[in-house]
Amino acid sequence: MLPDLATIAPQGCGPIRSGAAAIPAPLRQQIVESVRAAGAIARVDLAKQLDVSPATITSLVPELIGNGLLAEDLAPVRQGQRGRPPTALRLVPQAAYVVGLKLAEFRHTAVLMDFAGGTVAEAAWDRANPQRDIGQLATEARQLVDRLLTQAGIPCSLVLRAGVGLPGFIDHRTGTVHWSPLLPDGEVALAARLSTALGVPTTIDNDANLLTLAELWFGHGRAHSDFVVVTIEQGIGMGLALGHGLYRGENAFGMELGHTKVQLDGALCRCGQRGCLEAYISDYALVREASTALDLSVREAQPAQIILDALHDQAKAGNEAARSIFRRAGRYMALGLANVYNLFDPSLIILSGGRMRYDYLYADEVLAEMATQIIQTNRPPPRFEINAWGETGWSRGAAVLALTEATATLCIPEVLA
Ligand SMILES: [Zn+2]
Numbered sequence: 029m030l031p032d033l034a035t036i037a038p039q040g041c042g043p044i045r046s047g048a049a050a051i052p053a054p055l056r057q058q059i060v061e062s063v064r065a066a067g068a069i070a071r072v073d074l075a076k077q078l079d080v081s082p083a084t085i086t087s088l089v090p091e092l093i094g095n096g097l098l099a100e101d102l103a104p105v106r107q108g109q110r111g112r113p114p115t116a117l118r119l120v121p122q123a124a125y126v127v128g129l130k131l132a133e134f135r136h137t138a139v140l141m142d143f144a145g146g147t148v149a150e151a152a153w154d155r156a157n158p159q160r161d162i163g164q165l166a167t168e169a170r171q172l173v174d175r176l177l178t179q180a181g182i183p184c185s186l187v188l189r190a191g192v193g194l195p196g197f198i199d200h201r202t203g204t205v206h207w208s209p210l211l212p213d214g215e216v217a218l219a220a221r222l223s224t225a226l227g228v229p230t231t232i233d234n235d236a237n238l239l240t241l242a243e244l245w246f247g248h249g250r251a252h253s254d255f256v257v258v259t260i261e262q263g264i265g266m267g268l269a270l271g272h273g274l275y276r277g278e279n280a281f282g283m284e285l286g287h288t289k290v291q292l293d294g295a296l297c298r299c300g301q302r303g304c305l306e307a308y309i310s311d312y313a314l315v316r317e318a319s320t321a322l323d324l325s326v327r328e329a330q331p332a333q334i335i336l337d338a339l340h341d342q343a344k345a346g347n348e349a350a351r352s353i354f355r356r357a358g359r360y361m362a363l364g365l366a367n368v369y370n371l372f373d374p375s376l377i378i379l380s381g382g383r384m385r386y387d388y389l390y391a392d393e394v395l396a397e398m399a400t401q402i403i404q405t406n407r408p409p410p411r412f413e414i415n416a417w418g419e420t421g422w423s424r425g426a427a428v429l430a431l432t433e434a435t436a437t438l439c440i441p442e443v444l445a
Pocket residue numbers: 286287297298299300301304306
């Protein structure tokens with residue numbers, strides 16, 4: 029087990045960096061991000077952490093306090109401490125707000141987040157139809173944000189940015205969706221459309237990247253420089269954290285674990301190619317097999333979720349056909365995880381997503397099979413964490429995307445002046 033986060037950082041959110049790992053940002057932004065990660069920190073400790081002189085911190089902090097980003101109050105008294113208690117810097121939560129949305133085929137989720145990283149409000153939106161055009165998607169996003177603001181009693185004008193995640197091949201730099209199961213067309217300028225609909229600059233990203241950000245900021249990844257998140261939802265996703273930051277690849281299309289090939293001329297994947305990992309273990313792959321194994325012809329119109337739950341119940345009840353479907357999926361999962369481990373040698377692999385409640389994907393047999401397929405050395409065995417975030421992990425990660433960008437903007441000297 030990993031150490032309890034509460035013992036590492038009693039408050040705060042964001043990556044916990046070792047002394048030598050500098051934040052790749054201007055100093056004012058480094059100050060804000062370090063205070064956010066610590067929750068509350070004395071000036072002298074902040075100077076040590078950022079490897080700058082206390083005088084440098086003292087020269088910059090009044091500007092940040094004057095602009096309402098930082099506040100200073102009495103720090104908790106340490107045991108055995110004498111003399112005047114030190115003051116501690118903390119972020120002012122109300123300095124800014126951002127929204128984070130996860131758009132999905134059947135259920136969108138959203139959070140309103142304050143400047144300190146606290147969740148102010150949450151909302152969800154159920155949809156029966158998995159695909160919609162870009163106009164519908166933008167309208168749904170707008171209505172979801174309106175619900176959040178109404179719930180929190182916060183005016184639209186206080187929201188600085190939005191971050192939005194969705195499944196598919198997403199270029200977060202250009203804001204373009206090259207392909208997503210949510211949209212009938214490819215090459216869609218979704219970020220621009222959402223920026224107009226939401227009235228704030230909006231950044232989009234692949235949803236697995238957002239869950240990785242959530243792990244970096246709030247979860248098991250906080251204290252890890254390099255780790256992998258594998259997500260199992262309708263499809264199979266992956267995120268890679270390197271040096272306490274997200275790695276996306278040269279063109280932002282990296283980490284498509286679900287579309288790595290595990291079988292030559294294998295099963296047809298929804299990406300149009302054959303033999304992808306996703307074509308063997310994702311929802312639609314299991315539903316395809318379940319329909320035959322369970323004679324579900326009369327219930328074909330049912331959502332995948334209901335069919336999968338029925339399949340899982342049957343497997344638990346001893347139905348051999350159902351069990352063999354999950355066993356096979358588990359073996360493919362082991363193959364995928366072994367490939368990840370052999371490629372990246374990460375300190376931690378976090379398995380996450382709504383399908384983690386189907387324990388066949390991380391059963392002891394799966395991890396044991398994976399262990400036989402990794403390069404055999406005398407290193408310690410792979411370290412796994414299972415994280416069933418529930419649905420808010422995704423949208424909190426989306427909000428982190430927006431909050432990081434809002435922080436960078438607010439810390440520009442010309443903005444602060
Ligand atoms: Zn594929």
